[in-house]
Each structure stands twice: as C-alpha cells, then as structure tokens.
Amino acid sequence: MRKILLISGKRKCGKDFLSERLQKRLGDRALIVRISEPIKTEWARKLELNLNSLLSDGPYKEQYRRDMIVWSDEVRARDYGYFCRMAMTQAPLDLVDVVIVSDIRRTNDVRWFRETYGDDVVQTLRLTSLPETRKARGWNFTAGVDDVASECDLDDYQFDCVLPNDAEMSSEQLIEKVLKVFKLS
Template sequence: MGPLGGAPRLVLLFSGKRKSGKDFVTEALQSRLGADVCAVLRLSGPLKEQYAQEHGLDFQRLLDASTYKEAYRKDMIRWGEEKRQADPGCFCSKIVEGVSQPIWLVSDTRRVSDIQWFREAYGAVTQTVRVVALEQSRQQRGWEFTPGVDDAESECGLDNFGGFDWVIENHGDAQRLEEQLESLIGFIRSRL
C-alpha cells in the first residue's frame, strides 16, 4: 500500500464532530497558503460519488450541507462502513491520486484506520489535527443530535484517539481561532 499520489511534504489529517468547523479551518488554511501549495482532500468525496452512482442519486447535492444529503446520511454511513470493512484504505487511496501540491489537508478524517493508512503510506510527514467546538457553538451552526449519526463510528471513531499533534479550538472566538491558525501556518511554512 504505497503512496499513490505525489510525495507530500506535509499531510495534516483533520478530524472533529459535525459542525466543529473542519471545512472552515481547512479552507481558511488553503486560502492563505494558496491552492498551488495546499490541496484540501475530502474522504467523503469518493464515498459520496460512488454511493450516488450505485444508488442513482445526485452526487453534487450529496456534497453540500443540504437536507438532501441528510436524508441519505445514515444509509451512506452504513454503505461506507461495508466498503471500509472490505478495504480500510479504499477511500484514502482514491483521494491522493494525482495530487501534486506539497501540502495536503485531509478535511474529514473520521477513523483510526484512516490515520493508520496515511501514517503507513506517508510516515513522518503525517500529523493529526483535532478541531473542537463547544456543543453550543455547534448548535449555533445548525447542529442537532441525530441518533445513528452522531453516535456512530463516523462521528465517534476518534473520540478516544488522544495524542493529536494539534488541537484547534473553534468555539466562536475569532481572535483565538486566528492565533491558532497563525501558529499552524507557521509550522506548515517551515515544511515547505
């Protein structure tokens, strides 16, 4: 299971609960570093694309934060778990194909097996980033507890992982978030 994309200088694996701000943080980092230097990779992309093909659904609508996606979320999680049981790295290997930027931000790492795959494939250049937000902040962003989703491995698989290389607190304090992003950007630039 060797690297299938280019040789990255740094792979940051972002994880966190729904509405914690994983996409917001990775997009903010990419906009500051530049798309030519920094690629945002989404494990959910190939999962949703294949799920849409097999179930005759609109792939583009599964990508956004819509009620359309929410209607299929539970079944998509079940289906994705079946695929991962057959091949734990099936979605990881797809997202790295042809990526040429030196910095990779995987915006939606959800399982220990995802972290293991990247560590085995890319070794010491792989780091983990946990984005955390208070439940109140997540609710203000539209989060509501959904049984079968928020208590499933796709949301809880890294709750007890511990030992994250970075923790970004995204509770709604813009200044505090900016300080943390600047620190992470400094680290990223040191790897270029």
Template sequence: MAPHTCVPQLVLLFSGKRKSGKDFVTEALQSRLGADICAVLRLSGPLKLQYAKDHGLDFQRLLDASVYKETYRKNMINWGEEKRQADPGFFCRKAVEGVSQPLWLVSDARRMSDIQWFQETYGTVVQTVRVVASEQSRQQRGWVFTPGVDDAESECGLDNFGSFDWVIENHGDEQRLEEQLENLIAFVHSRL
C-alpha cells in the first residue's frame, strides 16, 4: 500500500556510480521543470537523518559532499544495510512522505530493493534512469576508489540490473547531455 502522500503521475528512479552526476542531472531537470511540478527525493536523506540522530552527528554536514560525510560513509552504509535487511522499504517510505508534486525524481536508487519497492507501490508510472560517466570523468569530479564503499552493494547493487528505461551519458560533453535532457523532458511532458 502506498504511504499517505499524493500519488505521483511519474516517478523517475535515477541510479549511477559516485560522481557520475546523479544529483547534477536531477537538479538540472527540476530547475527546468519547476519545483511546483517536480520533487527531487533522496533515499539517502532519511538514512542520513536517522544515522545522525542515532550517532549524535551533524545531519546537515552528512548531506554535503564533504570530508565529514566521507569519514562516516562506510559505517553509514553498513548501518543502512542492517535497516534494509529488517525492512527493505524503510527508507523509500520515509523519502515519499508528504510529497505532493506529480513528478518525482528519486536521485539515488542504489539497490534492486529500491526499484522493486517503487514498482510494487506505484506500478507503471515508474521509469528507471541510469546516469553513466567514464572513470576519467568521475576522477575529474573528485572520485577516488574507496574499498568497502565503491565495491559495496550501495555502489554495485544495480550494475547487473539489465535494461534501464533511460541511460544518460554524463562524460563531460555538455551538448550531448543537453540533448539527452531535452529528450527526457519531452517524455515527462508527454506523461504529465
């Protein structure tokens, strides 16, 4: 059963490796479509909030791309996995609470259980979007391979997902990215 919230007309589940540009792409889409129509949801938001409460940490600092967040990332991943094992939809339900816009951009789907929860809860309005970037592009954005993070389910859980509905290439070619965003926006307009 869907949580008490507005039923969306379209849900786009974004996934991709660290520093692939998931947040950049979802924020670009929201800025073009408008916050009144389009909500950006982060599954990591409820995770970080609960982790901060449970461990006496600064929630706001866990949200940004800081050394502070990276210090706790590995432990946060392990803690989140324990929560998901007990209840796979826990963070998904928290993320959608009170959302009223007809279009939801979930910026950080990371596991099959995330996709399954949204598909089971919202059905055919769900589309999957994979944001890909070359390793070189990710490194230029500050990515460095971190054992226990980049080889964990939170980074690799959707590597073998199969066929995504959309693939956005974000290798640094602004014109190519713009073309892909325009195609996705045209699709969004056809569904709203």
C-alpha cells in the first residue's frame, strides 16, 4: 500500500536527518521529496544564485532565507499547492511504496496532500526538540524566520504522531518507532 509521510518540525529538530535515515532503512521502497527544492530552485534562478549552496545547510542559505520565505508566501497566496505540486513531480508514485516529504511547514501543505492523495494515504509526523537541543545543532532564533508561518503555522495542528527528537531515544530507536507507528516495515 502506498503511503505519503509528511514530516514537520522546527528548524534543527532533525527532519532531514530522520528522513534520510528512514529512506536508507526502507531502501528502494521509499523516496524523499522536499518542498523546499522547487522553492530554492526558482529563487536561485530568479536571483541568479548558486543553487547547490542554497540547497545546502549553511550560511549561504541563511542570508537569503527571510526574503525567500516572503516570496514563497506570495506564490502560495496565489496557489497554495504550487510548491507541493512541483515537489511531487519528482516522485514516481508507481515505483515506490513510501514517499517521505521531509519539510512540511504549513497547514495548506497538509491540506494539498490530503486533497490530492486522500486521508488513507497521507500520514503526518511532528518532530519536536527542546530549544537547547536545537541550539546544540546550530540553531539561533532569527526574527522574521522563526516567528512566521514557515515555522509556526503547524504549531497547533493535530498530527497523527508527535515524537521528541532529543537525547531520550537513539536515532535507531526513533526510526524503529516511526516504522512501527506508521506500519512501514
């Protein structure tokens, strides 16, 4: 049965880390899709930026993050599913059992996936981490980034599962929990 797992969480809570570990564990049965890729691709083209640096997890991306958020919100105001649709063009749904969407950030992202693929296919996971854990991973609060919809829109959403990603569980235990909760193994 095909599943689409939408992963949400604040910056530096481990969304990409978990997604990559989960995909590795599931092998060819799974594929990671990132909504941020079409956003960054279009932003890089628009401003003639280095796309690889923009896709990386470093300071280059951070200097453009706030403006990129504003611009992507303007695009979403015209078509809330635009970036979700663009991201899913990379997912050969007939070839994989599980699509892991590693960066769900807005209620309209979840809405688009549920409307497009159905509640029986789409499942949601929220990763949480304490501020001190996130700081240890390189996070620093940034006004205009950490206090806007791209970070806060899903704070009150009712996820299918919420898991802490601090020191209580090893990464392997976290993966095992996700596999069990979402019946992916």
